[in-house]
Amino acid sequence: MDDAARLYVGLISGTSADGIDAALVRFEHDKPQLVHALTHAWPDDLRTQIxxxxxxxxxxxLDAFGRLDIAIGHTFADAVKALLAQSGTPASSVHAVGSHGQTIRHRPSGEHPFTLQIGNASVMAERCGIDVVADFRSADVAAGGQGAPLLPAVHAMLLHAPGRTRVVLNLGGIANITVLAADGRVFGFDTGPANGLMDAWCLRHRGEAFDRNGAFAASGRVDDxxxxxxxxxxxxxxxxxxxxxxxHFHLGWLDARLHAITASPADVQATLLELTARSIAAAIDAHASDAADVLLCGGGVHNQVLVQRLRELMRSRELGSTADYGVDPDYLEATAFAWxxxxxxxxxxxxxxxxxxxxxxxxxxxxxxxxxxAR
Structure with a gap:
């Protein structure tokens, strides 16, 4: 089969574990094109455990680890089946699935660096009848790398603007930036927390998986x-x-810094949003001072309070969305794992x-x- 006619599926569940993003992708002139996408919900008890x-x-x-790995693999397989059913695509039309899996540890430094994403790929291949590619980060870590971020190559392919420095900002559980420099260089890194801490705090105090439209944060005040x-x-x-x-950036980390501070839950949420915005803006100022524009993607694009705060902190730059350039901000990561x-x-x-x-x-x-x- 001509590679241009082959379909691929990309899957990712981010650090917030707010759902499995699944993307059906075809390639035109080696560039990924999104055909169909959906977000598959985690069972509540499995998400809590993750x-x-x-x-x-x-x-x-070890027994509990093995069971969790298999359970996640089955849920990823469910996401593939739902995607194919919704799009009317037979499994035989899909050349391969690229599964990021679910990160449960990422420790790329120290004497024995490692990164661990689980979600049994053999279970997925068996249930879906499609070859599965998984464990994308380990080879980079073995070569002395961080194993992350892996999206910048796709950002450069789809969003580079010749002669113009541009930043692509992914607002997942963790925030990461890709700098597409005017001279053609590409670099990037994780800036720190994006939605992860806010989601966890919101779940603890409101029983909700995320802060819809930033309303919880907007009800509080930043504690300096x-x-x-x-x-x-x-x-x-x-x-x-x-x-x-x-x-690293989890509720235990936050609690250790709250012990001597009296602040309402809403004020803490407002402060966490400010932490995300300030750390991102500082990273861009330090490493991409000549950036003319910043394009947003990831789940944080829907938090309008966060987006507005980023706009205020980066007044000298045009703040937009990857959607402005035909790239769906919700499924760019999943598309990248198909690539x-x-x-x-x-x-x-x-x-x-x-x-x-x-x-x-x-x-x-x-x-x-x-x-x-099955093929």
């Missing part, structure tokens, strides 16, 4: 003492390449060493074959 593990609130024995304490975390001062996750799966099957690198700090380009991902009778 968040507890990712926030280091619970310890898993708390904000200064949060911004003093050493991560923000680290030079890139760098990456982080919920295993990464294709790169793996073509034997081509998926990382950018200038972004991750790896020793060189690496082919990313491990292939899990579907039963041949």
């Amino acid at each position: 968040l507890r593990v990712a926030q280091d609130e619970t310890t898993l024995d 003492t708390l904000l200064a304490t949060l911004l003093a975390d050493p991560y923000f001062a680290l030079p890139p390449p760098k990456s982080t996750g919920r295993e 990464l799966a294709r790169q793996r099957l073509l034997g081509l690198p998926g990382n950018l060493p200038a972004v991750t700090g790896a020793r060189g380009p690496r082919v990313l991902g491990a292939v899990h074959l579907a039963p041949r009778s």
